[in-house]
Amino acid sequence: MRLLFDQFMKKCEDGSWIHLPSYNYTLFQRSQDISAFIHAYLPTASKLINEEKLLQAKIFTRNFEDGLGFEYVMFYNDVEKRVVCVFEGGPYLQGMPGCLHGGAIATMIDATVGTSAMIAEGIVMTANLNINFKRPVPLCSVVLINSQLDKIEGRKLFISCNVQSVDEKTLYTEATSLFIKLDPEKQV
Numbered sequence: 001m002r003l004l005f006d007q008f009m010k011k012c013e014d015g016s017w018i019h020l021p022s023y024n025y026t027l028f029q030r031s032q033d034i035s036a037f038i039h040a041y042l043p044t045a046s047k048l049i050n051e052e053k054l055l056q057a058k059i060f061t062r063n064f065e066d067g068l069g070f071e072y073v074m075f076y077n078d079v080e081k082r083v084v085c086v087f088e089g090g091p092y093l094q095g096m097p098g099c100l101h102g103g104a105i106a107t108m109i110d111a112t113v114g115t116s117a118m119i120a121e122g123i124v125m126t127a128n129l130n131i132n133f134k135r136p137v138p139l140c141s142v143v144l145i146n147s148q149l150d151k152i153e154g155r156k157l158f159i160s161c162n163v164q165s166v167d168e169k170t171l172y173t174e175a176t177s178l179f180i181k182l183d184p185e186k187q188v
């Protein structure tokens with residue numbers, strides 16, 4: 001993980017790659033911003049959200065103690081419209097014995113392609129995520145999640161993604177996704 005981090009940080013030196021900040025809570029640091037966002041973009045959902053509990057909201061992937069859950073760092077290349085995530089799934093993410101849970105893989109794919117969509121178009125949500133699990137991901141191994149923004153049609157963003165071993169010799173997972181840029185005029 002450290003070796004790959006250093007390799008990507010070196011790539012950032014000429015500005016071709018950017019080390020993306022890690023969000024531990026939400027895109028918005030202040031609770032009143034979260035509430036304003038929900039009332040503006042998700043008025044239907046906002047009626048069912050317990051604002052009290054909202055104060056405890058954290059990004060799902062940042063809820064485990066170090067090393068036990070989702071350990072990851074993301075880098076972005078604007079020319080290639082790519083987000084690469086270096087990810088190690090810790091022992092609390094086990095599915096089948098010794099393997100990473102499919103839901104944990106899906107989560108990190110969603111986070112990686114979601115970040116790519118957000119960088120491109122700001123406030124988006126996942127409309128569709130199609131995942132083909134080709135090989136089991138060994139628990140506690142480091143993998144590379146490569147996402148590619150393929151096209152934007154109006155509010156629709158089409159982003160593909162794969163999950164590979166660090167030596168890029170094993171293709172673990174392939175995915176396609178559709179993100180929609182939220183329209184505050186529409187009641188979702």
Ligand SMILES: CCCCC/C=C\C/C=C\C/C=C\C/C=C\CCCC(=O)SCCNC(=O)CCNC(=O)[C@H](O)C(C)(C)COP(=O)(O)OP(=O)(O)OC[C@H]1O[C@@H](n2cnc3c(N)ncnc32)[C@H](O)[C@@H]1OP(=O)(O)O
Binds near residue numbers: 112114178
């Ligand atoms: C400001 C950011 C700056 C940069 C930030 C950088 C880094 C950020 C870092 C950290 C941030 C943290 C996390 C980011 C990572 C991950 C993000 C997670 C994202 C999620 O995990 S989010 C949860 C799961 N997600 C949902 O909970 C959505 C539920 N859903 C809905 O809320 C609605 O469904 C919605 C809003 C999606 C669309 O609703 P809508 O009313 O706006 O749009 P509408 O339905 O009209 O569809 C418009 C056109 O898309 C087509 N279309 C729609 N759905 C389709 C489908 N499934 N298949 C094929 N086509 C589809 C239609 O057919 C039409 O196509 P056409 O225009 O051609 O007719």
